[in-house]
Amino acid sequence: MTDTDHTAFEPADDDADALLAVRAIKKHFPIKQGLFIQRQVAAVKAVDGVSFSLRAGETLGLVGESGCGKSTVGRVVTKLVEPTAGTIRFDGRDVTKLSRGNMRPLRRDIQIIFQDPYSSLNPRHTIGTIVGAPFRIQGTKTSKGIKTEVQSLMERVGLNPEHYNRYPHEFSGGQRQRIGIARAVALRPKLIVCDEPVSALDVSIQAQVVNLLEDLQAEFGLAYIFVAHDLSVVRHISNRVAVMYLGKIMELTDRDTLYSRPVHPYTHSLMSAVPVPDPLKENRRERILLTGDLPSPINPPSGCVFHTRCPKFRMQLSDSEKERCVAEVPLLELKRPGQQAACHYPEERADVVLAEDVVAPAT
Amino acid sequence: MTVEPRDITRSPSGDTGAYLSVNDLRVHFPTGDGIVKAVDGLSFSISRGQTLGIVGESGSGKSVTSQAILGLHKGSKARISGEIWLGDQELVGMTEEEIRGLRGDQMAMIFQDPLSSLHPFYTVGRQITEAYRVHNSVGKSAARKRAVEMLDLVGIPNPDKRFDDYPHQFSGGMRQRAMIAMALVCDPKLLIADEPTTALDVTVQAQILELMKELQREFNSAIILITHDLGVVAEACDSVVVMYGGQCVETGTVNDIFYHAQMPYTWGLLGSMPRMDRDRRERLQPIPGQPPSLIQVPKGCVFNPRCVYQDHVPGDLCKTDHPQLLMTQRGNEGGLLPHQVRCHIRESERERIWTEQISPTL
Ligand SMILES: Nc1ncnc2c1ncn2[C@@H]1O[C@H](COP(=O)(O)OP(=O)(O)O)[C@@H](O)[C@H]1O
Ligand SMILES: Nc1ncnc2c1ncn2[C@@H]1O[C@H](COP(=O)(O)OP(=O)(O)O)[C@@H](O)[C@H]1O
Numbered sequence: 145m146t147d148t149d150h151t152a153f154e155p156a157d158d159d160a161d162a163l164l165a166v167r168a169i170k171k172h173f174p175i176k177q178g179l180f181i182q183r184q185v186a187a188v189k190a191v192d193g194v195s196f197s198l199r200a201g202e203t204l205g206l207v208g209e210s211g212c213g214k215s216t217v218g219r220v221v222t223k224l225v226e227p228t229a230g231t232i233r234f235d236g237r238d239v240t241k242l243s244r245g246n247m248r249p250l251r252r253d254i255q256i257i258f259q260d261p262y263s264s265l266n267p268r269h270t271i272g273t274i275v276g277a278p279f280r281i282q283g284t285k286t287s288k289g290i291k292t293e294v295q296s297l298m299e300r301v302g303l304n305p306e307h308y309n310r311y312p313h314e315f316s317g318g319q320r321q322r323i324g325i326a327r328a329v330a331l332r333p334k335l336i337v338c339d340e341p342v343s344a345l346d347v348s349i350q351a352q353v354v355n356l357l358e359d360l361q362a363e364f365g366l367a368y369i370f371v372a373h374d375l376s377v378v379r380h381i382s383n384r385v386a387v388m389y390l391g392k393i394m395e396l397t398d399r400d401t402l403y404s405r406p407v408h409p410y411t412h413s414l415m416s417a418v419p420v421p422d423p424l425k426e427n428r429r430e431r432i433l434l435t436g437d438l439p440s441p442i443n444p445p446s447g448c449v450f451h452t453r454c455p456k457f458r459m460q461l462s463d464s465e466k467e468r469c470v471a472e473v474p475l476l477e478l479k480r481p482g483q484q485a486a487c488h489y490p491e492e493r494a495d496v497v498l499a500e501d502v503v504a505p506a507t
Numbered sequence: 508m509t510v511e512p513r514d515i516t517r518s519p520s521g522d523t524g525a526y527l528s529v530n531d532l533r534v535h536f537p538t539g540d541g542i543v544k545a546v547d548g549l550s551f552s553i554s555r556g557q558t559l560g561i562v563g564e565s566g567s568g569k570s571v572t573s574q575a576i577l578g579l580h581k582g583s584k585a586r587i588s589g590e591i592w593l594g595d596q597e598l599v600g601m602t603e604e605e606i607r608g609l610r611g612d613q614m615a616m617i618f619q620d621p622l623s624s625l626h627p628f629y630t631v632g633r634q635i636t637e638a639y640r641v642h643n644s645v646g647k648s649a650a651r652k653r654a655v656e657m658l659d660l661v662g663i664p665n666p667d668k669r670f671d672d673y674p675h676q677f678s679g680g681m682r683q684r685a686m687i688a689m690a691l692v693c694d695p696k697l698l699i700a701d702e703p704t705t706a707l708d709v710t711v712q713a714q715i716l717e718l719m720k721e722l723q724r725e726f727n728s729a730i731i732l733i734t735h736d737l738g739v740v741a742e743a744c745d746s747v748v749v750m751y752g753g754q755c756v757e758t759g760t761v762n763d764i765f766y767h768a769q770m771p772y773t774w775g776l777l778g779s780m781p782r783m784d785r786d787r788r789e790r791l792q793p794i795p796g797q798p799p800s801l802i803q804v805p806k807g808c809v810f811n812p813r814c815v816y817q818d819h820v821p822g823d824l825c826k827t828d829h830p831q832l833l834m835t836q837r838g839n840e841g842g843l844l845p846h847q848v849r850c851h852i853r854e855s856e857r858e859r860i861w862t863e864q865i866s867p868t869l
């Protein structure tokens with residue numbers, strides 16, 4: 145397969161002291177066909193040129209509709225899958241092509257938590273075994289030492305240490321998520337990829353888990369990549385936020401800027417779709433409804449991948465302006481200090497902003 | 508919106524404006540571990556053209572309530588008592604056969620997972636056509652015409668072509684639309700939507716909620732919208748039932764619930780959610796603890812094991828006495844679903860807590 149599209153992403157927030165720096169990563173899953181000889185006939189472009197960096201102790205939120213590649217970014221960063229292209233630097237080292245043997249320290253430093261803790265917890269293992277596993281794999285502690293450590297971890301994440309010998313099914317959804325968190329923080333990692341960790345939980349339990357993640361971050365200096373489709377939760381927990389669409393980042397900036405003056409038409413649509421718990425505000429709001437379905441990542445649209453559904457493209461642009469959206473891939477680049485967007489015609493829209501605090505005037 | 512004040516404990520006599528009235532509904536499941544009191548004394552009413560939201564955590568009895576209305580517990584071990592009036596027909600006492608005649612015709616349901624009501628082996632068009640012909644004696648071509656119309660109405664492009672597609676050929680949002688088309692093909696007067704958008708992206712959710720509003724305007728149906736998202740309630744509903752542990756703990760109009768909430772569980776729900784429309788708070792305020800077991804429902808107030816406001820009640824009333832669902836001052840002003848609260852705290856004190864402690868911190 146030839147790869148002719150532009151990958152010249154401007155490393156706009158290149159940060160010398162970043163904990164994690166991801167540059168132009170791609171993950172294309174091959175689609176193979178053929179009876180005897182399997183030939184690659186196409187590829188799912190799950191991640192198609194994504195760049196961002198993350199500092200120690202910071203939280204980067206990753207939002208976007210399902211299928212836009214959020215989990216794949218998380219799995220590439222944790223090295224659960226190999227990127228097709230691009231580089232990953234962690235703690236000053238290029239870890240893109242680490243051999244198995246050299247992975248062990250990285251496995252300790254980067255952890256992952258999943259949406260459904262149940263499917264990621266072995267049902268036949270006790271909590272003690274599950275949370276203690278990282279210690280045994282790293283081989284750094286005696287079994288008595290492991291038990292003490294695990295019980296103090298259980299206490300730390302709000303589980304009863306006496307439940308050391310219980311099995312995952314004996315816990316509620318929220319408690320199982322706590323088990324997943326205990327396992328992830330066991331080895332004091334520097335980065336945890338949280339892949340929709342609260343999406344399946346009821347709000348009252350979700351708030352407990354969000355608070356726990358924040359406390360652990362403060363205590364251990366953890367950095368998080370927080371994947372979620374809920375924009376309110378992402379606003380609450382993130383320092384910076386990347387908005388993804390069809391394998392690419394559309395907008396990347398700090399939390400307050402994103403939620404008070406977003407410039408990408410896709411961010412506008414996403415924000416305007418979130419219902420808020422205030423009936424009077426809801427009555428007054430106009431939604432920017434997206435039309436049509438998400439295009440296939442096997443054969444994404446030319447130019448700007450969002451152009452087939454972009455409300456601005458459809459309603460505001462002239463034909464000659466539209467040509468540019470169809471023909472030319474917009475790079476993710478600085479539109480204002482600290483604010484990157486991948487759009488040829490970025491624009492602030494006050495009508496989609498919901499936060500009452502601030503709207504700083506545009507610079 | 509003009510609705511007459513009414514006594515909701517009385518069964519409807521037809522002139523109250525209520526199309527559906529649920530009175531003291533109880534659904535108990537005998538199991539090996541004991542009796543699951545999934546729904547325990549629930550009452551509410553809804554008139555045509557109105558949307559009622561039922562909110563509550565998972566396991567609070569929302570789906571069991573909707574299944575009871577549709578008669579889906581008939582022939583199971585469930586013990587059901589109370590009354591469900593649909594117009595002038597009482598549903599709890601009906602036979603399975605009688606209620607099947609209403610289902611799909613006078614009342615219909617849409618689910619979170621469209622694949623649970625769309626069969627994978629038949630084309631979408633055929634399934635809608637059959638749903639129509641069960642209740643309407645028309646020929647094949649008339650039914651097809653009607654199905655294509657419905658697909659068009661719910662916003663499926665090229666409905667004539669998509670008619671012959673199988674469910675798996677539709678995207679998630681399109682399947683949800685197809686299921687809505689099937690549910691509405693007989694013009695039901697009552698539509699029950701059980702978490703219809705929970706599995707969808709917000710962008711698609713916005714489309715589906717908009718579609719439901721349009722269709723409601725067109726068909727003047729009564730809608731029960733079950734959800735755990737208070738944002739969805741604020742957007743789409745006129746009135747709300749807040750459920751906790753199989754009981755209604757607070758009910759009223761959306762204005763009552765969002766601007767004058769009086770029950771600690773409702774406060775807890777509102778305080779737990781991060782909000783995009785307010786200043787960002789440093790901390791969320793979760794409800795401590797876990798939802799109750801429905802086999803050993805807590806004595807006293809169902810919410811007492813998690814409630815942090817019990818010191819506003821004399822003695823340990825919260826742990827010993829089950830509070831009644833009582834009308835508030837606002838509720839006395841009337842309405843189809845007047846503001847009612849199940850809590851031992853004195854009303855003036857609840858209002859004070861809301862105004863001084865809860866509302867300013869949301
Ligand atoms: N192992 C895989 N093989 C083929 N396609 C995949 C694989 N994993 C993910 N995909 C596809 O990649 C795209 C992005 O998926 P994912 O990263 O899971 O998105 P998100 O987490 O944003 O919902 C989707 O189209 C998905 O179907
Ligand atoms: N057929 C059944 N037999 C026994 N228990 C049931 C049955 N159906 C539901 N329940 C229980 O009833 C309670 C309420 O369930 P449900 O109405 O589905 O909750 P939700 O509010 O999440 O929709 C739950 O504890 C559930 O386990």
Ligand code: SF4
Binds near residue numbers: 408409451486
């Ligand atoms: S580049 Fe064009 S199509 Fe893409 S988001 Fe901007 S205006 Fe819309």
Ligand SMILES: [Mg+2]
Binds near residue numbers: 214215216
């Ligand atoms: Mg995912």
Ligand SMILES: [Mg+2]
Binds near residue numbers: 569570571701
């Ligand atoms: Mg349910």
